Amino acid sequence: MPDSGGPHDNQPFSHLKRVLADSPLLVNGFDRQGRCILWNHECERLFGWCLEELLAHPDPLALFYPDPEQRQAVKDTFNEQAGSCFREWQPLTRQGRPLPSLWANIALPNGELVCIGHDLSEQKRAETQLQLAARVFECSYDGIMITDARNHILRVNPAVSQITGYAVEELQGHSPALLSSGRHDAGFYEAMWHSLKTRDHWRGEIWNRRKNGEVYPQLLAISALRDRQGQASHYVAVFSDISQLKADTAELEHIAQYDALTGIPNRRLLADRLIHAMARAKRQGSPLAVCYLDLDGFKQINDEHGHPAGDQLLIEISRRLKAILRQNDTLARLGGDEFVLLFAELQQERDLDPILTRVLDAVAGPVTINDRQVQVSASIGVTLYPHDNVGADLLLQHADQAMYQAKQGGKNRYQLYDLRQHARQLSRHHQLQALDQALRNREFVLYYQPKVDLLNGRVIGMEALIRWQHPERGLQVPAAFLYQLTGTRLEWKLAQWELNSVLQQIDDWQQQGLELAISLNVGADQLLLPDFVEQLAATLRRYPRVPPARLELEFQEIAAIRHLEQVTRVLERCHRLGVQIILDDFGTGYSSLSSLRQLPLDMLKIDKSFIGDMLTNDEDLSLVNCVLYLARTFHHPVLAEGVESPELGAELLRLGCHFAQGYGIAAPMPAEQVPDWIRGWHEQALWTDLQSRFNPPDPGLVAD
Template sequence: MVATKGFHTQTRSLLSMEEITDHLYTSVDSSDDAIISKTLTGTVTSWNKGAEALFGYTADEMLGNSILLLMPPERLSEESFILDLISAGEKVDHFDTIRLRKDGSRIPVSVTISPIKDTRGKIVGVSKIARDISDRVKLQITERQFAAIINSSDDAIVGKTLSGVIQSWNQGAERMFGYSAEEMIGWTIYVLLPDDRKDEETQILAKLARGERIDHFETVRVRKDGRLIDVSVSISPILDKTGRVVGASKIARDISLKKQIEKQLQLTASVFSNTNEGIVIADADGVIVEVNPSFLHISGYDRADVIGKTPELFRSSRHDPEFIARVRQALNDTGTFQGEVWSRRKDGSAYASLLTINSIKNAIDRVEKYVALIADITPLRAKQEEIEHLAHFDALTDLPNRILLADRLSQAMGLAIRHAQSLAVLYLDLDHFKEINDKYGHDTGDKLLIAVSNRMREAMRSVDTLSRIGGDEFVAVLINVGTPVECVQLAERILLACSQPVEVDGIVLQVSASIGVTMYPQDQADPEQLIRHADRALYEAKQAGRNRIHLFDLALEQEMTQRTLQLGQIEHAFVAGELALYYQPKVNMRSGLVFGAEALLRWLHPERGVVAPGEFLPIIEHHALECKIGYWVIEQGLSQLNAWQQAGLTISVSVNVSANLLQMSDFVNRLSELLAKYPAVQPQSLELEILENSALQDLNRIVSVIRACQQLGVCFSVDDFGTGYSSLTYLRRLPAETLKIDQSFVRDILLDRDDLAIVQGVIALAQAFHRKVIAEGVETIEIGEVLLDLGCDLAQGYGIARPMPAALLPNWVRHWTPHPCWRGRQ
């Protein structure tokens, strides 16, 4: 018996072992490739004609001899290497090497080598297929590949003897006829024939005995359940090495659907005008010759619109040219196509349909017509999409549910490994939600859940996933999280979103949240375990007092503890009044006018002295402190403006604002309130500076906020311009009055031609778009001269004045005069 999984060959008494051997010998010997088997020690045990032709040795010369006869001296080590792999159960695929022919000539070959196993799975030998790759014109399919192809086919592929006894039966045959291979091997093919078709097999076997092929013979067969099916059968004789017919291979294709369509077409004359399906008939060139009323109704076209046109008229952009090519190939190969397609109506809208196309052939087997049946399944598709959505999303919040969460988490883990990135799993629970539910009822609780869910979703990045897994519990998957600190910052944004008051039916409700976090692949766990670990961390967060974040991993928790400590120190400094504003003058180098000052935050640390903002502002990013300090800076700037105006000093003050502060939903209202607090201060005296990169994050939102603030009279400038790679379109849309050239370009304009070109370009852009331009980082007289020559009069920097406490600025303004080289410059 020879058996391959899914494709079975079994002998009965009707075939002798010699005949079976002949079958196998014929298959192997007819190959153009050299097919060789050998022992694990390299002794040749089989040698086909392909081997004789390739290497020049006869089978008698090679059987029993060592395979090393074929090895050039420098290739002898290959054999031991290959045998080691085979002994380990591995396969060598398409190994290109050099072998020796009998005449001593060398020949390049591609070798595929596989282990031979006995029935217990023990490796007992080696099978080798060698191909002459000098011209690479033929490709030999190995037995394993052949078996896989056979079993992947939807067609029934059957081997039988000349007496009709079944020898092989693939999985396609099992599906088509309902019989397993075990049931059919050894039985005759007659079991599949209806009573009125028994004589067919006799005629078929007679033709096969004469060596004739039978192609695409349409007939009827019986399934195991008694049901009749239409099949198209192609049968080829199997010859032994002497050319004698010893059996047949049969391929049967279920054409029941094709037959049904043919019967339907026979009734077309009577049902053409009444069917709900659209019908389109085209000639052999694809030109439409007829359509039915249903098609006109579905597509919205008039008959005159489509007659004489091709189906290209209806093609939707959802299908690329490759899809159309596959449809045409199917029609060429089988004469039919069936599948779901998207088409375009006359009004341009797309609709889904189940499309069946059949080719109609004439007596000489030439295509005369194509008939397409179109069933509009747009409502069905919409319903299916709705059902699929309900299966993967929470009905209340429309967030992904557990099923979709598991899928997205698995995908995210795979991406993290492939791209050497980290991801975070957050398990979140709303604190005291049960009390609200019990007090106000489930309807109110549900509305609160929806509102909080929306806020959390808005606080997260679009690439991340937020899932509701039940009650007031949520799981978030944050991808491409660079560091634990970044992870905590993202979690704090979610925490802040949860803590905002929510008005539900006139009731103002407020909840907090606790979050447990774990990171992958630092936490080497599967998806379910990652969620459990985050849940465990959530428990620790609640135990620690709620409204906080807890990291599952100890190392990450240490980083979080450090950041929490730093945040505590900064918050203490804020409350204790250790934060102060220093002011750096902004001047007109040509006229000598001091027209403004930039407010710069400093931490007057009792031990470390004056701490620059770069050392502590990044720590509070995305934390509630960021907005608290941001509003405080604006108010301090307005207060100082008020004091200076009362003292007779009229200048403007510019304040840096972060993108997060600018995009707060109540920013414009808070700014309006602060301006109202200082009515003596002209709003145009306050200038808000935003980083170019911040402006590019959400341009539409930023522009909307800027315009609202400008309605209050406040001015805007773009800080560090030139570092954000903004396009001209962004610059045109951004309604800031001033561009500030980043000091990194200004400092080196005397030394770096590229920096000089950038500065020159920014000045030209500002002039072209009618914006003021000011240069930062002016540290020398010479830099100022270059800027003046380029047309930039406004500047600030250490070459003019260092940032100073507010009390020192008025005296500096009174005594400052520009350098004579600047003032006298034309």
């Protein structure tokens, strides 16, 4: 027990200390010199000092009241006659925190003093909370209303008067029904009271009436307060006027759903109306026309007269189109000069013709802007639902596609969507998906066809030819699938795969001691890509052991003729990388002599269509002679494609062409078969037999 012994103890005081030691009150004592003689457990708990520390301190009051004036004021109360009256003090705890408390001093006969205190901390906090609650009640922008159990208004805050227009005195004692708007039926209020009785709260939107008669929306929350017996004693309602919020929301909804320039529905509202129109068309069994309209010549007006003039034109066109609409039709602007019209409840498809004619006439009429007349026309694409039985997004896509056909067909017209064309497009889409999947599944392979020198049997290189190892249809040649890739991203992805595969194959063969060049076919679309040369250079850098000259790019003659200057610049840059350039199918594109002089060529390939019949067709033989003559003129080596027989090889040697390729030499083969074929080709020495079938030509005639 924290008490003290010593000369100041006497039996009655010692007994009192033992009684007060465990008291829930704060109890301490001081002698005439101000030294602590009593310090109970509650003091120790709240203040943090133990009795021994206080006994050792010459002036313990200085710990609780470090301010000398305050400490003296406390000491002065020790000597007052009415010392037993309670006074409020705030002594400091060991942590330096003021402890609000009430103290009464009791003087003992021996001159010592007992101080009895009561901690006011909780009371002070409660008072603060009450003051805060009262302040919140008075200052809240939300209306707060308190009623009794019989629903009579007891108290309201100032915000209630500001919102409703009623003074506090006009509301007190009345029922909140005074504010009722009359818009809600009995069922609404029955549901409210049922929620209050069963869940003690209700929250929702409600329409009430101000004193001036104005009806306005409230967001209202009501809570039921219950007494200890569980009976409802009061109801507290908190509400806010949401008139402005409603107005702002309506304005935002209008902005979100209507075009700011023309005031007609935008894409978002169109989507909603289209879905409803489709449901109504299916329900009623009547066609719905979805029309995609694009203005012809609008950009020119914008450029010549400025954007404000363009905006005025769009506003006038929208006004004219709205005048054509019937009750259930819709006009929407998607943006720019693009509009969508929905014509519903058509009895039959031909009912649409006069409507669209009026639309075209309305758009094509002159418009006066800034005292000047301007004129545009419209291209309209149309699809009919449910004949075109797809979803809303696809309906718009189909109408858009038909609109582009209308533009291509001459503009100022409308075009119905062709479902058969869509079927073809869908089929192509599925085929492209299959090809993309084939690339990811590594189903494409490269076959290699040898190119040889018939004079000495040397294998001068290989041409890489792509194949598709289809899991169900087997090995597919390029003609079965490559045409589907033209102009697509997949075409470039596949070309990149081919290039990497060819360079890797050159590297692999080099490791086996085979120094073979490989030619790779590139299309016009690839050559005309802005970064074709950069991509090629980057790929070559990934294979540092491969000499660039081992890579040969073959391009068709027609690509050079159509884009001669651009192709020439690209090929020159490729040439500077060290890559060899071969003109494929020479003779089919009617190249001019100037194009032959401009292009940086390392070899020409005579198209196989001339080679195949030259033994029996004098015209083909003459063409081959002419090509060889041109090649000699421009000092370009020539390789003949389509050499299918030894006789063709012998005739080509007679004409002076000794580079050849074709099934008569070897069919395209997988890479792993190439080394064995080369060994067999050299062992059989077939070129010796060819030389014995003709008289060697004049060395000056050989196109090497």
